[in-house]
Amino acid sequence: MDYYQHAPGGGVRAQQLLTRQVNLFLFDLKNEASEHGFKADDSWTLQLATDQEMAALKKLHYPLISLKLSPDILLKVFQQVKDKLQQSLSQQEEELTVKDLIREGIGTMAAYPHQPALK
Numbered sequence: 001m002d003y004y005q006h007a008p009g010g011g012v013r014a015q016q017l018l019t020r021q022v023n024l025f026l027f028d029l030k031n032e033a034s035e036h037g038f039k040a041d042d043s044w045t046l047q048l049a050t051d052q053e054m055a056a057l058k059k060l061h062y063p064l065i066s067l068k069l070s071p072d073i074l075l076k077v078f079q080q081v082k083d084k085l086q087q088s089l090s091q092q093e094e095e096l097t098v099k100d101l102i103r104e105g106i107g108t109m110a111a112y113p114h115q116p117a118l119k
Helices: 012-035 051-060 071-084 091-095 098-104
Strands: 044-049 065-069 108-113
Touching (some): 012 108, 051 108, 071 108
Antiparallel strands (some): 044 108
C-alpha cells in the first residue's frame, strides 16, 4: 500500500497528522500480518528508502507496506513506528536528520517481513 501526505505547518495539525500516519501505518501492518499468517514471533523490518531503493524492495519483498511523506514528518513517523513496534533505532538511525533525508532523496518508509539470517 502506498500513501502520500504532505505535512502542514507546525503545531497541532502537524501533531495530528503525525499521530494519524503512525496509527494508520501500524493498522496496515497488523492487517497484513493477519492476512499473511504471521506467527507471534514474526516481525517487520522497517527501512527508510529512496524511490530507487523502493523499486528494488518491491521486487524482493512481499508483502511490502510503504508510506511516502515529506522528510520532516517521515523521520518522526519512522521513529514512532519503530518505538511502537518495540524496535530500537540503530546508531545510524538515531543520527539521521531531516537534512540527511533531503540530501539522500529519502522520501518513503517501507516495512516488509523480517527474514532472519541463515545460520
